[in-house]
Amino acid sequence: MRNFANLFLILFFADGFLSVLDELSALVAPVAPLTMFRMQVANSVLLLAIPLYFSLGIDRRLPKKLFLPLIAFLFGCPLAAWLFPALGDSKFFAIAMAALQLGVPPLLISRYRDGKAPGLTLPPWRFEGPFFEAKNTLAFTAVNLVLLPVLLATFTLFLADAWALNNTAGFIRVSPRGLYLTERVYRRGSKTLRLTGMVHVGEKGYYEDVARVAMKGRTVVLAEGVTDRKQVLRNHFDYREVASFLGLASQEKLLFDGNVIDEKSLDAPKRAANQPDVLVADTDLSTFRPETLLFLDHVGKELRRAPSMVDAAANLNRWAEKNVTPEMYAVIMDDILTRRNQVLLGYLDRVLERYDSVVVPWGALHMKGIEEGVLKRGFVLDKERTRLAIDLKRILLAKAR
Numbered sequence: 488m489r490n491f492a493n494l495f496l497i498l499f500f501a502d503g504f505l506s507v508l509d510e511l512s513a514l515v516a517p518v519a520p521l522t523m524f525r526m527q528v529a530n531s532v533l534l535l536a537i538p539l540y541f542s543l544g545i546d547r548r549l550p551k552k553l554f555l556p557l558i559a560f561l562f563g564c565p566l567a568a569w570l571f572p573a574l575g576d577s578k579f580f581a582i583a584m585a586a587l588q589l590g591v592p593p594l595l596i597s598r599y600r601d602g603k604a605p606g607l608t609l610p611p612w613r614f615e616g617p618f619f620e621a622k623n624t625l626a627f628t629a630v631n632l633v634l635l636p637v638l639l640a641t642f643t644l645f646l647a648d649a650w651a652l653n654n655t656a657g658f659i660r661v662s663p664r665g666l667y668l669t670e671r672v673y674r675r676g677s678k679t680l681r682l683t684g685m686v687h688v689g690e691k692g693y694y695e696d697v698a699r700v701a702m703k704g705r706t707v708v709l710a711e712g713v714t715d716r717k718q719v720l721r722n723h724f725d726y727r728e729v730a731s732f733l734g735l736a737s738q739e740k741l742l743f744d745g746n747v748i749d750e751k752s753l754d755a756p757k758r759a760a761n762q763p764d765v766l767v768a769d770t771d772l773s774t775f776r777p778e779t780l781l782f783l784d785h786v787g788k789e790l791r792r793a794p795s796m797v798d799a800a801a802n803l804n805r806w807a808e809k810n811v812t813p814e815m816y817a818v819i820m821d822d823i824l825t826r827r828n829q830v831l832l833g834y835l836d837r838v839l840e841r842y843d844s845v846v847v848p849w850g851a852l853h854m855k856g857i858e859e860g861v862l863k864r865g866f867v868l869d870k871e872r873t874r875l876a877i878d879l880k881r882i883l884l885a886k887a888r
Contacts, residue, residue, distance in 0.1 A: 488546050488618065492554070493608040495535045496592060499557055500607050502528045503588030510582045536561050544627030547620040548613065553595050560588065562642075569645055570662070651851075658684035658854040666877035668693075668851055671858070673866035679703055679844040680835075680866055682858060684851035685711070687726040689876040691736040696874060697848055698743050700763050704843025708743050709768035709834055711849045713827070717773045719780060722787030732796045734885050735877065753837050763846070768834035770827055778815045779822040828856040835860075 505525040512518050536558045543549050564584050568575035593607065600610055641663065648661035660667040668684040683697055700708060715723070730737040745763035752764070772780065785806055793799035811819075831849065838845055849857065 488542065488549070489609060489611065489614045491535075491542075492539065492549060495532065495539050496596060496607055496609070498528060498532045498535065499561075500589065500592050502532050503585060503590075503592070506585035507582070507589050510578070510585050514578070533561055544624050544631070546618040547623040548616065548618055550599055550609075550613070553599060556595065557592065566641065566645060569648060654855065655684065655851045656855040656858055658682075658851040659686075660873065663879070665875055665879040667873045668876045669871055669873050671871040672869045673861055674869045675864070675866045677843060678839055678866075680861060681844070681846045682854055682861065683846065683848040684854050685738060685848050686851060686876050687738045688730040688733060688735045689738070690878055693874055693876045694736055694738065700743060700745070700846055702761075702763060702844075705757075705760060705841065706763040706844040706846065707838050707842045708745060708763050708765045708846045708848065709831060709838065710743070710765055712767045712769050713772055714767070714769070715772040717771070719772050720784055720787065722784050722791060724787035724790045729796055733882055735882075753841065757841060764842075766834065766838070768831050770830045774826070775822045776818055778818045782811065782815075782819050824853060825856060828853055828860065831857060832860040836864075
């Protein structure tokens with residue numbers, strides 16, 4: 488146990504040293520190999536911190552006043568940057584935390600060593616005597632029965648936000664309060680483009696706010712919505728049951744106040760307008776491949792026959808584990824995301840010839856690919872805002888009643 492504890496202390500200090508070097512060098516010229524090595528060391532320290540934490544409840548010789556602050560620091564820094572985004576964007580915060588990680592361990596460790604022998608490790612005499620004590624384990628267990636559920640819930644939300652940040656380019660953000668969706672405005676000369684991240688279920692007020700489209704010259708809304716003109720799907724589904732289960736509204740009720748047009752209208756002569764045009768700029772199910780249709784049909788079947796949303800989700804998960812191969816998953820995602828994005832961007836090119844302002848309220852998972860296409864077309868980000876789409880606090884309080 489002493490070797491394990493000392494390995495953690497050495498790596499913790501090394502992580503602090505590398506962090507200081509990396510943050511200071513980034514002020515002048517970032518060094519990619521240094522950053523990668525720093526991340527590898529940081530990940531190693533985090534992995535060691537988890538078993539070390541639980542060892543505190545087994546080995547009474549491990550000094551809790553030393554290891555608990557260090558472990559709390561490792562997880563507290565990223566959580567603080569997550570809870571308070573201003574800290575995450577602050578170079579001062581990053582440098583200060585790196586300096587703290589470098590300077591504090593020697594001071595804390597010195598309390599557990601002989602005064603004449605400074606160092607970064609715990610001496611052998613600190614591990615003399617029996618390692619187990621029932622009182623220590625019982626107290627540790629009692630505290631964690633309360634603490635661990637809170638930590639696990641917080642960490643789950645943190646991981647969900649990290650996943651959303653990577654897969655939606657930040658159009659979805661997760662916090663303890665709930666799910667936030669981002670709207671970004673881009674400009675290219677006299678043209679304005681608004682990308683609004685959406686979810687299929689959300690707060691009624693969220694959808695009402697999104698539906699308020701301010702007119703800036705000739706405006707068009709490129710709406711999302713896959714059609715099924717050839718009736719290729721036997722079991723259709725919607726999200727109203729999911730919304731009802733969570734006490735939310737469905738995106739299907741999102742109605743834009745405007746003139747509904749079709750694709751042929753894009754070739755008609757321009758006319759004066761006092762409200763936005765609304766065009767469904769999506770594809771038809773007949774363009775999807777068999778693997779995707781099989782998946783969507785099974786989703787619809789389970790949602791219709793399962794007694795509850797929980798049962799439907801469990802059944803779908805079991806079916807997917809047996810039937811959805813990596814190759815099939817790639818096809819499904821290509822049909823549902825990539826190909827539909829290409830269709831939308833094709834419509835975007837056409838409407839930019841006729842309209843001054845374009846609004847794209849599409850699912851947030853589409854936004855990473857759509858934004859890439861928008862930036863390639865010469866648009867530049869002008870501003871952004873976030874809206875609370877799902878209020879977790881309200882939902883939990885409602886379910887608790």
